[in-house]
Amino acid sequence: MRGARRRIGMARVDEVAKGIYRISTLEAESEFQFNQFLIDDERPVLIHTGMFPMYESVRAAVAEVLDPARLAYVVCPHFEADECGGMGRFVEEAPAAVLACGEAGAMLNLTQWDYSGPVQGFRDGDVVDLGEHKLRFLETPHVHHWDSMMVFEETTGSLFPADLYAQPGDQPPVVRENLGREVCGFYQEIGIFAAEGPVRRVVNRIEGLNPSWVHPMHGGSLPGDVVPAYTRALREEEFAFDGRIFGRRIPG
Numbered sequence: 748m749r750g751a752r753r754r755i756g757m758a759r760v761d762e763v764a765k766g767i768y769r770i771s772t773l774e775a776e777s778e779f780q781f782n783q784f785l786i787d788d789e790r791p792v793l794i795h796t797g798m799f800p801m802y803e804s805v806r807a808a809v810a811e812v813l814d815p816a817r818l819a820y821v822v823c824p825h826f827e828a829d830e831c832g833g834m835g836r837f838v839e840e841a842p843a844a845v846l847a848c849g850e851a852g853a854m855l856n857l858t859q860w861d862y863s864g865p866v867q868g869f870r871d872g873d874v875v876d877l878g879e880h881k882l883r884f885l886e887t888p889h890v891h892h893w894d895s896m897m898v899f900e901e902t903t904g905s906l907f908p909a910d911l912y913a914q915p916g917d918q919p920p921v922v923r924e925n926l927g928r929e930v931c932g933f934y935q936e937i938g939i940f941a942a943e944g945p946v947r948r949v950v951n952r953i954e955g956l957n958p959s960w961v962h963p964m965h966g967g968s969l970p971g972d973v974v975p976a977y978t979r980a981l982r983e984e985e986f987a988f989d990g991r992i993f994g995r996r997i998p999g
C-alpha cells in the first residue's frame with residue numbers, strides 16, 4: 748500500500764449551517780472522512796478541495812448546490828493534498844476564482860509551485876464580503892503546518908479550523924458527543940501536531956470568537972455548546988508528536 752492512491756467512496760452533501768454545505772467522503776480502509784465546505788452566496792466559496800483523485804466526486808457534489816464555474820474563492824488553509832489537491836482544476840473551471848491562502852502560504856508554496864492560476868495571500872483580520880456571508884482570515888502558524896490559516900464566517904459564526912478539532916471515524920454531519928480525550932490520543936498517534944504551544948494559542952483565540960459552529964475537515968461539525976469540551980481536552984491532554992507517525996515509531 749506504500750504510496751498507493753487510496754480507495755474513496757462517494758461524497759454526501761449536508762447543509763450544516765445557513766447556506767453552508769458539508770461535502771463528506773469516507774475513505775473505506777481508514778474510516779476517515781474528508782470534508783469540503785461550500786458557502787452558497789453571490790460569490791461562492793469552496794473551503795478545501797479534497798485530494799487530486801477526489802476531484803470528480805467533489806465537483807459533482809458542488810454541482811448539486813451550485814454551478815462550480817461560479818466559484819469566487821477556493822480556500823487552501825495549508826498546502827497539503829487533502830486541503831488543496833484539486834485546486835488547479837476548480838480554479839481553472841471558474842473564470843473568476845482565486846486561490847485564497849495565508850500570506851505565508853502564498854509566499855512559501857502557492858506562488859512557487861506548478862500552478863499558474865491566481866493566488867491571493869491573506870493576513871490575519873482580512874475580511875472578504877461574499878454577499879450575505881463574510882469570511883475573516885486568521886493566521887495560525889504552526890498549527891500542524893508553518894503556513895496554516897483558518898477562516899471564520901461571521902454571519903453564521905462558523906469557524907473552519909482545517910485539521911484542528913478533527914475527529915477520526917465515520918461521524919454524522921453534526922457531532923454532539925464529547926470525543927475530546929479520544930481525539931487527543933488520535934492526534935498523538937498520527938503525529939499531526941508538532942507541539943501543543945501553537946495549538947493552545949489558537950484555541951484561546953477560538954474561545955474568544957465564541958463560534959456557533961466549528962467545521963473541521965475530518966469528522967462532523969461541532970455546535971457551539973459542544974466546542975468547549977474539545978477545547979478543554981486540547982488544554983489539558985497531551986496530543987503533540989511523541990515520536991510516532993501514523994502509529995509507526997520513528998528512531999531517535
Ligand SMILES: [Fe+2]
Nearest residue numbers: 827830891910
Ligand atoms: Fe492537513
Ligand SMILES: [Fe+2]
Nearest residue numbers: 829830910964
Ligand atoms: Fe486535512
